Amino acid sequence: MxxxxxxxxxxxxxxxxxxxxxxxxxxxxxxxxxxxxxxxxxxxxxxxxxxxxxxxxxxxxxxxxxxxxxxxxxxxxxxxxxxxxxxxxxxxxxxxxxxxxxxxxxxxxxxxxxxxxxxxxxxxxxxxxxxxxxxxxxxxxxxxxxxxxxxxxxxEYTNVATNFFEDSFTVSEFRNVYEAAWDTELNPGNFQRKLQQSADFLTPTGEKSPSESSGGRPADLYTAGPEKDLSPPLKRSKPKKPSK
Amino acid sequence: MxxxxxxxxxxxxxxxxxxxxxxxxxxxxxxxxxxxxxxxxxxxxxxxxxxxxxxxxxxxxxxxxxxxxxxxxxxxxxxxxxxxxxxxxxxxxxxxxxxxxxxxxxxxxxxxxxxxxxxxxxxxxxxxxxxxxxxxxxxxxxxxxxxxxxxxxxxEYTNVATNFFEDSFTVSEFRNVYEAAWDTELNPGNFQRKLQQSADFLTPTGEKSPSESSGGRPADLYTAGPEKDLSPPLKRSKPKKPSK
DNA sequence: TAAATAAATTTCAACTTGACAATAACTAAT
DNA sequence: ATTAGTTATTGTCAAGTTGAAATTTATTTA
Missing domain, CATH: 3.90.79.10 (Nucleoside Triphosphate Pyrophosphohydrolase)
Structure with missing residues (x-):
């Protein structure tokens, strides 16, 4: 001023x-x-x-x-x-x-x-x-x-992506959001482990999502946890194979 | 609009x-x-x-x-x-x-x-x-x-801190800037190793800074390198002992 | 020549990552 | 009821990174 x-x-x-x-x-x-x-x-x-x-x-x-x-x-x-x-x-x-x-x-x-x-x-x-x-x-x-x-x-380093969901979501759904937003493929097992190791990043609701009509084990449901940051952050890496 | x-x-x-x-x-x-x-x-x-x-x-x-x-x-x-x-x-x-x-x-x-x-x-x-x-x-x-x-x-994740220096700087000087800005103490060896492992984050000038009048090995001088990001980032952690 | 000092490198155990294999819990089709 | 197919979750293992601390290197001063 x-x-x-x-x-x-x-x-x-x-x-x-x-x-x-x-x-x-x-x-x-x-x-x-x-x-x-x-x-x-x-x-x-x-x-x-x-x-x-x-x-x-x-x-x-x-x-x-x-x-x-x-x-x-x-x-x-x-x-x-x-x-x-x-x-x-x-x-x-x-x-x-x-x-x-x-x-x-x-x-x-x-x-x-x-x-x-x-x-x-x-x-x-x-x-x-x-x-x-x-x-x-x-x-x-x-x-x-x-x-x-x-x-x-x-x-990469916050839980903003949880805002793509109205309510609770599965780890797969969460991973799909990342893959679409980053246009990458992420290893499912490693993605899950990474989220799990910060105990408060996602809170399990205790519920399970109904299996797909195609079958498969029902997935655990989560909501955003009290911890809003992820450290160290997720990495974008791994370019997706170009579509068609 | x-x-x-x-x-x-x-x-x-x-x-x-x-x-x-x-x-x-x-x-x-x-x-x-x-x-x-x-x-x-x-x-x-x-x-x-x-x-x-x-x-x-x-x-x-x-x-x-x-x-x-x-x-x-x-x-x-x-x-x-x-x-x-x-x-x-x-x-x-x-x-x-x-x-x-x-x-x-x-x-x-x-x-x-x-x-x-x-x-x-x-x-x-x-x-x-x-x-x-x-x-x-x-x-x-x-x-x-x-x-x-x-x-x-x-x-934490960029080289902005290099802007505290007019010219080249030593790793110690660089670390001091971090310690002052974050009000933490950082382990000197680990700090040095972390910066080194992203080869392009700092560029060695080849020069050495004159030793302190108190003695000690002369330090290598660096400038900001072409890589501006550090991944994974540095961590703040470790609170400094409160001063008097 | 021997401290003292500070930078740089090394060590080692604990932890994290990336790639991928194995197991668990379901559905749909025999 | 059994089996194949599908998806989620957990486990394995080697490689890489971290945190804490020790060792080595290169100086200056006494």
């Missing part, structure tokens, strides 16, 4: 917005919630849900509100973390806009979107976003790339 | 500022650069260097400029990372201000401050900030706590 004599008209006017990256897992595919723009610049391009922060509104509250308005998501337990702030002078052709980006993982929302002013909300596979073939508004491609990387690295 | 019909007067006016947390090491003590406020609210309290972002200025550029103006620091190699954005509606009593905080480590600056409008810049020990006894302006205490924690955790 400078200490020039204070005059309310001194400061240059900025618009401040929030944008939210919502990650979810649909049948072993990592997807992100985007909205197709109906007007303004970047018409028909895909954009992140978000909008202007109100004059007396906290940033995080704005993110929660916009998410509710635009996509009808209002998870009590939404973990919503700040990702970063994007403020290049040319990022919006109309005016100077600084946007504060947030991200969160939500449990499986396939098409439960709609309501509010969700013009054309859809969950788009991350692979499509990463391919660069999708037309994205503003600097949202950069925000998305950063969010995906943030999620991938937080999965 | 919402898609309401666009009107430049629609958006609420915000001031956007940047604040910068500069960390440095002065003789085995971790310190942070603060400025004593001369006027306005929080007069005489300590504050972070920073100020308004100019209308066509990028956020990072604003941080670099304010740092230069207020503290005369203009390191070419300044690594300056974004820390987070703080925008609580009550954080500045005068008006709505959203501030984007940055942080960086700079090599040993004891009193090289001054020049510019550096009213009363000083480097303050982190212990003093963490004690809560220092009167800090706005929400700068929170920003500082976050920055300190960010630095501590990035030291």
């Amino acid at each position: 400078t200490e020039k004599p204070y005059d309310p008209h001194d400061y240059p006017p900025f618009a401040v917005t929030v944008d939210v990256v919502i990650l979810t897992m649909v049948k072993k595919t990592l997807k992100i919630l985007l909205i197709q723009r109906g007007q303004g610049p970047f018409r028909d391009a895909w954009a992140l849900p978000g909008g202007f922060v109100l004059p007396h509104e906290d940033l995080r509250d704005a993110a929660v509100r916009e998410l509710k308005e635009e996509t009808n998501i209002s998870d009590e337990a939404l973990h919503l973390e700040q990702l970063g702030t994007y403020g290049s002078p040319e990022r919006d052709p109309r005016m100077r806009v600084v946007t504060v980006a947030y991200w969160a993982i939500v449990p499986n929302l396939d098409k439960p979107i709609g309501g509010g002013d969700a013009r054309h909300a859809e969950v788009v596979p991350v692979a499509e976003i990463e391919s660069g073939r999708l037309r994205l508004a503003f600097d949202h491609e950069k925000i998305l790339i950063d969010a995906i990387e943030r999620m991938r690295s937080k999965m | 919402t898609e309401k019909p666009y009107d430049p007067h629609d958006y609420p006016p915000f001031a956007v500022t940047v604040d910068v947390v500069i960390l440095t090491m002065v003789k085995k003590t971790l310190k942070i650069l603060l400025i004593q406020r001369g006027q306005g609210p929080f007069r005489d309290a300590w504050a972070l260097p920073g100020g308004f972002v100019l209308p066509h200025e990028d956020l990072r550029d604003a941080a670099v400029r304010e740092l230069k103006e207020e503290t005369n620091i203009s390191d070419e190699a300044l690594h300056l990372e974004q820390l987070g954005t703080y925008g609580s509606p009550e954080r500045d009593p005068r008006m709505r201000v959203v501030t984007v905080a940055y942080w960086a480590i700079v090599p040993n600056l004891d009193k090289p401050i001054g020049g510019g409008d550096a009213r009363h810049a000083e480097v303050v020990p982190v212990a003093e900030i963490e004690s809560g006894r220092l009167r800090l302006a706005f929400d700068h205490e929170k920003i500082l706590i976050d920055a300190i924690e960010r630095m501590r955790s990035k030291m």
Whole structure:
């Protein structure tokens, strides 16, 4: 903060917005919630849900509100973390806009979107976003790339990935989430051992999941434990064999 | 981004500022650069260097400029990372201000401050900030706590700590920086071995540092290597014996 | 030449990892 | 009821990493 004599008209006017990256897992595919723009610049391009922060509104509250308005998501337990702030002078052709980006993982929302002013909300596979073939508004491609990387690295050393589940989950389901998010294959036995050796990372519910219709031993169910960090962290390693 | 019909007067006016947390090491003590406020609210309290972002200025550029103006620091190699954005509606009593905080480590600056409008810049020990006894302006205490924690955790898995040095350094000097920053003691042999086993983390210069006047084998000198990450990371562990 | 000092290397047991084998607990089809 | 198929969980073993501490190396000062 400078200490020039204070005059309310001194400061240059900025618009401040929030944008939210919502990650979810649909049948072993990592997807992100985007909205197709109906007007303004970047018409028909895909954009992140978000909008202007109100004059007396906290940033995080704005993110929660916009998410509710635009996509009808209002998870009590939404973990919503700040990702970063994007403020290049040319990022919006109309005016100077600084946007504060947030991200969160939500449990499986396939098409439960709609309501509010969700013009054309859809969950788009991350692979499509990463391919660069999708037309994205503003600097949202950069925000998305950063969010995906943030999620991938937080999965190494925290329990964020438990947020992909509404409720309890099996170790296999948990491993599948990692494999999809990292696009790797992980050794099932070693993955299980690693999670087990930090006793408080996952809490067993005592229940067992019903076996698949294809048979197999029923799996133990877990929820996120009190210990939120994993040390040393999991390693991404091992590239997956390219599909088809 | 919402898609309401666009009107430049629609958006609420915000001031956007940047604040910068500069960390440095002065003789085995971790310190942070603060400025004593001369006027306005929080007069005489300590504050972070920073100020308004100019209308066509990028956020990072604003941080670099304010740092230069207020503290005369203009390191070419300044690594300056974004820390987070703080925008609580009550954080500045005068008006709505959203501030984007940055942080960086700079090599040993004891009193090289001054020049510019550096009213009363000083480097303050982190212990003093963490004690809560220092009167800090706005929400700068929170920003500082976050920055300190960010630095501590990035030291676990990256080479950021090499930025405490102007030039080359010995393993002991490097270890001292870790011990001061984490307030721990680290086993010298194990620390050395850990750094060595990632061959590209530190690059030996081939030079040797002159022995202390107290004698002892001369230490090999190193600079930051091409590999910026350490995996698995270093561990903080081992609390230091409380000093008197 | 003998301490004293500090850096660098070694030792050794305990633990963790990676690859993979074996066992357990189920379902579906004989 | 038995057997084959499937999936989860536990075990094995060699290689690698860690934590604690000792040893060796290269200096300076007495």
